Amino acid sequence: MIGLECHVQLDTYSKLFCSCPTKPETEEPNSACCEICLGMPGSKPVLNKKALDYALKVALALNCKINEKFFFSRKTYFYPDMSKNFQITQYEIPIGSQGFIELSSGKKICIRRVHLEEDPAALVHESGLLSSSYCLVNYNRSGIPLIEIVTEPDMASPQEAREFLDQLTMILSYLDVFDFENGTLKADCNLSVVGNERAEIKNVTGKRNVEKALEFEAKRQLELVKQGKQIVRETRGFDEKNLSTKSLRKKETEEDYGYIFEGDLVAFELTKKKIDAIRKSLPELHSDKAKRLAKEFGISEYDAKVISGSKFLSDLFEEFAKASSAKTANFFVSGVFVSIAHYENKEPEEMAPRLNVSQLKELLALFEQNRINEKALKEAAIAHITKGKNPLDFIKENCLFKEASSGEVEKIVEKVLSANPKAVADLKAGNEKSLNFLVGLAMRESKGKAEPREIKRIIEEKTK
Amino acid sequence: MKTQSVSEFAAQAKTGNIDLEENTHKILDKILKAENCNFFNSVSKDLALHQARELKAKIKAGKQVGRLFGVPVSVKDCICVKGVESRAGSKILEGYFPTFDATVVLKAKAEGAIIIGKTSQDEFGFGTFSTNTGLGFKAPRNPLDSERSCGGSSGGSAGITAFADFTHVSIAESTGGSIACPASFCGVAGFTPTYGLVSRFGLIDYANSLDKIGSMGKTVADSALLLETISGHDEKDSTSLNEKISFSPEASAKGMKIGVIKEFFGEGINPDVSKIAWASIKKLEKSGAKIREISLPLNAKYAIPAYYLIAMAESSTNLAKYCGMRYGAHENLSGSFNEYFSKVRSNNFGEEAKRRILLGTFARMSGFRDAYYLRAMKARTKLINEFKLAFKEFDVLVNPTMPVIAPKFFEIEKLSPIEQYAMDLCTVPSNIAGLPHISINAGFSQKMPVGIMLTAGHLKEQILFKVASVLEESQ
Numbered sequence: 001m002i003g004l005e006c007h008v009q010l011d012t013y014s015k016l017f018c019s020c021p022t023k024p025e026t027e028e029p030n031s032a033c034c035e036i037c038l039g040m041p042g043s044k045p046v047l048n049k050k051a052l053d054y055a056l057k058v059a060l061a062l063n064c065k066i067n068e069k070f071f072f073s074r075k076t077y078f079y080p081d082m083s084k085n086f087q088i089t090q091y092e093i094p095i096g097s098q099g100f101i102e103l104s105s106g107k108k109i110c111i112r113r114v115h116l117e118e119d120p121a122a123l124v125h126e127s128g129l130l131s132s133s134y135c136l137v138n139y140n141r142s143g144i145p146l147i148e149i150v151t152e153p154d155m156a157s158p159q160e161a162r163e164f165l166d167q168l169t170m171i172l173s174y175l176d177v178f179d180f181e182n183g184t185l186k187a188d189c190n191l192s193v194v195g196n197e198r199a200e201i202k203n204v205t206g207k208r209n210v211e212k213a214l215e216f217e218a219k220r221q222l223e224l225v226k227q228g229k230q231i232v233r234e235t236r237g238f239d240e241k242n243l244s245t246k247s248l249r250k251k252e253t254e255e256d257y258g259y260i261f262e263g264d265l266v267a268f269e270l271t272k273k274k275i276d277a278i279r280k281s282l283p284e285l286h287s288d289k290a291k292r293l294a295k296e297f298g299i300s301e302y303d304a305k306v307i308s309g310s311k312f313l314s315d316l317f318e319e320f321a322k323a324s325s326a327k328t329a330n331f332f333v334s335g336v337f338v339s340i341a342h343y344e345n346k347e348p349e350e351m352a353p354r355l356n357v358s359q360l361k362e363l364l365a366l367f368e369q370n371r372i373n374e375k376a377l378k379e380a381a382i383a384h385i386t387k388g389k390n391p392l393d394f395i396k397e398n399c400l401f402k403e404a405s406s407g408e409v410e411k412i413v414e415k416v417l418s419a420n421p422k423a424v425a426d427l428k429a430g431n432e433k434s435l436n437f438l439v440g441l442a443m444r445e446s447k448g449k450a451e452p453r454e455i456k457r458i459i460e461e462k463t464k
Numbered sequence: 465m466k467t468q469s470v471s472e473f474a475a476q477a478k479t480g481n482i483d484l485e486e487n488t489h490k491i492l493d494k495i496l497k498a499e500n501c502n503f504f505n506s507v508s509k510d511l512a513l514h515q516a517r518e519l520k521a522k523i524k525a526g527k528q529v530g531r532l533f534g535v536p537v538s539v540k541d542c543i544c545v546k547g548v549e550s551r552a553g554s555k556i557l558e559g560y561f562p563t564f565d566a567t568v569v570l571k572a573k574a575e576g577a578i579i580i581g582k583t584s585q586d587e588f589g590f591g592t593f594s595t596n597t598g599l600g601f602k603a604p605r606n607p608l609d610s611e612r613s614c615g616g617s618s619g620g621s622a623g624i625t626a627f628a629d630f631t632h633v634s635i636a637e638s639t640g641g642s643i644a645c646p647a648s649f650c651g652v653a654g655f656t657p658t659y660g661l662v663s664r665f666g667l668i669d670y671a672n673s674l675d676k677i678g679s680m681g682k683t684v685a686d687s688a689l690l691l692e693t694i695s696g697h698d699e700k701d702s703t704s705l706n707e708k709i710s711f712s713p714e715a716s717a718k719g720m721k722i723g724v725i726k727e728f729f730g731e732g733i734n735p736d737v738s739k740i741a742w743a744s745i746k747k748l749e750k751s752g753a754k755i756r757e758i759s760l761p762l763n764a765k766y767a768i769p770a771y772y773l774i775a776m777a778e779s780s781t782n783l784a785k786y787c788g789m790r791y792g793a794h795e796n797l798s799g800s801f802n803e804y805f806s807k808v809r810s811n812n813f814g815e816e817a818k819r820r821i822l823l824g825t826f827a828r829m830s831g832f833r834d835a836y837y838l839r840a841m842k843a844r845t846k847l848i849n850e851f852k853l854a855f856k857e858f859d860v861l862v863n864p865t866m867p868v869i870a871p872k873f874f875e876i877e878k879l880s881p882i883e884q885y886a887m888d889l890c891t892v893p894s895n896i897a898g899l900p901h902i903s904i905n906a907g908f909s910q911k912m913p914v915g916i917m918l919t920a921g922h923l924k925e926q927i928l929f930k931v932a933s934v935l936e937e938s939q
């Protein structure tokens with residue numbers, strides 16, 4: 001049985017309780033903080049209404065019941081990343097509860113609660129976690145809004161957990177509340193073999209790592225059970241390098257955070273009107289979108305699902321489809337772009353900053369006009385995405401236009417062949433030298449524009 | 465000689481008849497000469513003189529505005545003043561110079577106030593006599609008898625207000641009675657507003673759901689004027705109300721229904737104190753008020769335990785942030801962060817602060833949380849409801865502010881913590897309910913002042929002003 005506690009940073013402009021930017025202009029540590037997110041004596045938090053709206057959107061999109069009255073609490077524990085040594089979070093009554101996400105199999109994963117809280121500062125161990133004798137604290141992260149999404153232990157396998165997270169990130173991308181490029185998604189993963197104690201893997205970053213951590217942990221626990229050994233209740237950490245989990249501390253009792261109400265914030269009351277307005281503002285989510293794309297653009301259901309897997313992809317698709325055709329856009333987005341992202345081990349959204357949409361539109365136009373082939377399109381796209389190359393320049397520099405590679409070169413070769421019957425005869429008789437001679441002539445004829453390999457291929461074809 | 469009232473002084477100062485720089489110099493000298501009275505934790509001489517010069521320039525430019533124009537104002541140490549060491553009476557905040565002004569300070573400055581310094585208090589407000597001082601701090605001495613306490617926790621504010629032979633008001637703070645108590649012991653007017661009427665932004669917290677910034681002055685009018693200028697909505701404090709107080713000067717108790725809280729005139733109250741309070745009540749009756757006794761059995765029995773549980777639970781979280789990392793007292797870096805935090809906290813918190821951290825943490829731990837913290841929160845609702853019922857029948861409730869006159873320091877030393885907490889019997893109920901109240905002098909016993917406390921319903925500060933003015937005039 002697997003249950004997840006996911007922490008997602010919300011992509012608001014300012015922090016949860018102050019007006020500091022969540023994305024400062026410089027990387028300079030501690031440049032984006034104030035008396036509030038530093039927890040200076042005398043400062044007071046004021047709730048960022050945008051963050052509340054975002055959290056409500058997520059809770060509604062996850063089919064949660066919205067608690068019209070809710071409040072914040074202080075969760076107290078001493079740690080150097082905590083500016084006040086307590087975190088402002090929600091305890092008794094979260095914003096949303098009793099929601100679910102439906103997997104493709106139709107199975108519902110229940111969501112116990114969705115609540116809003118502040119991110120602690122970032123700790124920097126300059127020479128590694130274990131070998132550093134000190135650590136530095138960067139408060140730029142302190143106070144960034146987080147939502148915590150807690151599931152019931154409803155997932156039966158690491159694969160289901162992964163699908164849950166895929167669905168969750170899909171929803172987040174549609175709601176446009178998560179910054180896939182800079183934001184982080186972390187999860188505490190609880191896993192147990194039925195009838196045994198559970199172990200918690202703390203603070204795993206990213207969907208892939210969650211899946212890997214759970215795979216390792218499931219194997220470890222099943223092995224222990226098979227050997228008749230006991231599984232101890234503990235907190236474990238995930239080692240991203242070895243893809244393994246290791247014990248951090250035994251956990252005999254629940255941690256005691258001594259929750260009390262946050263007296264600096266008032267209890268909030270949402271009106272039905274406000275909740276309805278947010279519900280109405282929710283965009284078309286992926287399942288509806290997939291159906292619409294298949295119908296509207298005549299692409300296969302499978303491709304429509306892939307494309308509507310993220311808002312970013314589907315927006316990209318719709319934009320390209322308008323500029324060229326649905327077929328071309330589909331080929332590029334679901335065929336080319338997704339596989340490049342996959343190869344790079346990245347979410348499609350993370351690749352967004354590397355795309356120059358207008359340049360790509362030009363590239364797709366060439367394909368649409370049948371001036372380049374699929375292979376050229378792919379190569380140009382790879383060069384663009386991985387090396388930042390202008391795809392048009394790439395096509396030109398590598399002479400990937402169809403006319404240059406087949407039409408014109410073919411004419412030149414024919415001309416050279418008919419003018420040199422002896423060399424052709426020698427070549428047919430097996431004289432390699434005459435091949436080089438003919439290639440040289442053709443190169444001269446094309447004024448160096450044609451590619452020797454291409455010429456060679458055509459000569460060989462014609463002299464078979 | 466009677467000192468000028470705040471409004472008279474401000475009007476005079478605006479004409480240029482008072483040299484504000486000279487006046488401020490004179491006052492600072494007096495404060496420094498009275499150093500052994502321990503009214504101040506720090507004197508903001510540079511800031512005060514700078515402000516005085518700025519105000520002089522304003523007069524020259526014909527831009528002299530503000531209801532506190534040139535008025536010397538002291539500020540309780542727990543309220544942040546930009547660039548002035550603000551320690552809330554604790555060694556652990558040594559070297560904390562806030563980068564911002566508390567909203568009340570900003571408002572007072574905007575009205576032309578001259579900030580003269582930070583007044584002494586119990587460490588973080590944890591006390592009734594200003595004797596629970598932080599390490600290295602001294603308790604303020606009562607200006608009427610230096611062997612006696614000023615009361616607490618705003619002891620320094622009350623002390624300097626009573627001591628001053630010049631126009632002056634003080635911004636004080638009350639969590640469970642910290643304005644009324646010292647006002648009573650020093651014989652000045654102490655105004656505690658409805659919770660939320662005055663912004664807490666910039667207040668170094670004791671217990672967030674109970675803390676209220678208020679005012680002290682020699683007279684009801686002085687304290688009311690200061691309260692008026694610092695009140696009002698503040699978007700930096702989420703609990704601040706969308707209300708502003710403005711007093712109309714009026715002294716009348718005619719037709720006022722006044723409830724005498726029976727429980728606060730009986731057992732545990734010094735008979736002399738009781739007698740003096742009753743004499744004041746009779747004066748109100750003469751002025752046309754209708755007097756009747758009322759019983760508040762729940763408040764009499766449960767207000768103190770509920771208050772101390774909530775206050776300690778909240779303060780134990782507020783004090784968590786002090787660990788020698790970002791500001792305040794530091795120690796040599798060594799050991800793990802846990803060892804370091806413990807060292808800083810062991811070496812720099814006073815005894816009462818440590819007691820409250822331990823008790824407060826205990827009260828909110830799982831297993832005890834339901835029995836203590838949550839139960840106290842529920843009790844609080846019932847206590848508030850008892851008051852609400854009472855205010856259906858009465859305009860004002862009255863009781864002696866403190867059960868005794870200002871005790872001598874050696875007497876305080878003999879009290880156990882529980883006996884000390886019990887001294888707040890009469891002030892805690894209005895405070896836990898967030899109700900506005902005022903303490904003014906009602907007379908003297910053994911040459912020491914006896915205070916009487918008036919409480920009104922939420923946002924009914926004007927009623928307090930009217931009734932308290934009647935008592936003041938009859939003095």
Ligand SMILES: [Zn+2]
Nearest residue numbers: 018020034037
């Ligand atoms: Zn900030």
